[in-house]
Amino acid sequence: MRIAVLGTGLVGRALAARLSELGHDVCLGTRDPAATRATTDADGHLTETARWVHTHPEVPLLTFAEAADRSELAINATNGSVSLLALEATRGHLDGKVLLDVSNPLDFSGGFPPTLFVKDTDSLGEQIQAAFPDVRVVKTLNTMNASLMVHPEELSEAHTVFVSGNERAAKQDTVELLRQLGHEDILDLGDITTARGTEMYLPLWLRTMQALGTASFNVRIIR
């Protein structure tokens, strides 16, 4: 499948690399590809993202619009705080397509742990669906770190991944992709409003990470 991963951070790179390994035709979307390729840190060294782009020629780096246009399915792996802005650049190029939203509405302006900039009566997943009514938004994977998203077998026991979305067929495509990534316990919570649940789980995720001293954990729903 032709998949566009939007966002070049840790999550976007992990998803792009693994989906490409699995045989999908993957491209990476960013605001300004030339700038992303040449970004350097304070010491003048290429950033991790820039190095990744140069060492993964099988994953072309395109603009958000080009990536969306080229794709059959897209993944929003941009920072939650800029997701709506980034997706604006794809407007018209994702209509009728499935958009996996793996972002979280984290607000780091008050330090760590972050708070949520939308919650309880709304969610980022819903905001994205409302802003792009012709895109088939499915919230998923936002409850675990990037490494477990693409290698769930890193934990010794099966763990749960949640799915929220308004359309059954879009969730079926999502479940198929999650299974390819190795996820076994996939729980469909219902429509996109259930993204409130998984996004509001983040404060517990953050505190559990602090208590355990590792981000390599996930919940399993015991029933």
Add this chain to the structure above:
Amino acid sequence: MRIAVLGTGLVGRALAARLSELGHDVCLGTRDPAATRATTDADGHLTETARWVHTHPEVPLLTFAEAADRSELAINATNGSVSLLALEATRGHLDGKVLLDVSNPLDFSGGFPPTLFVKDTDSLGEQIQAAFPDVRVVKTLNTMNASLMVHPEELSEAHTVFVSGNERAAKQDTVELLRQLGHEDILDLGDITTARGTEMYLPLWLRTMQALGTASFNVRIIR
């Protein structure tokens, strides 16, 4: 141990019955014991709570203040929306004692699923600790239904219970009580501000309950 369970709802009754069975000297606190004993429904039948009180003479029903005064350790099992008001009635009677707070800040005024009336930058656990600085508040058990609180073995696999509180000794007493109830995987998240995490998990709990069609489930942290 002399334990006061504050609140006569499903959670309070479950905890009082089980802790009494385990050999503790348990009393139940309510606003108006005479009224609670005589409460009838629309058909003139005693409510479930009133019947419970009559069939559990080993658990005396007292006022909030009497129950608190009689206890070495108390449990806030009142409805979250009235917890601060109910605890006001215990003021001065719980100083220096451990108070397990199992309540949740659920706001049903907009229907189901409820929203949270405090969240993200504060929590009900913190509000209780702030209102009663001499009480040793420990948030726990608020992430599962009443039945699993007192019979965790009802699920076939071990599952996780979280603990949040400012004082190590109070949390040790709590862990001991949780072990007596049968809990095996007990995770200390840190100080009382970590109650934000477990309280904000409720929206995911509610949607998982709807998806599974049962409240008999809990998370286990796989690490």
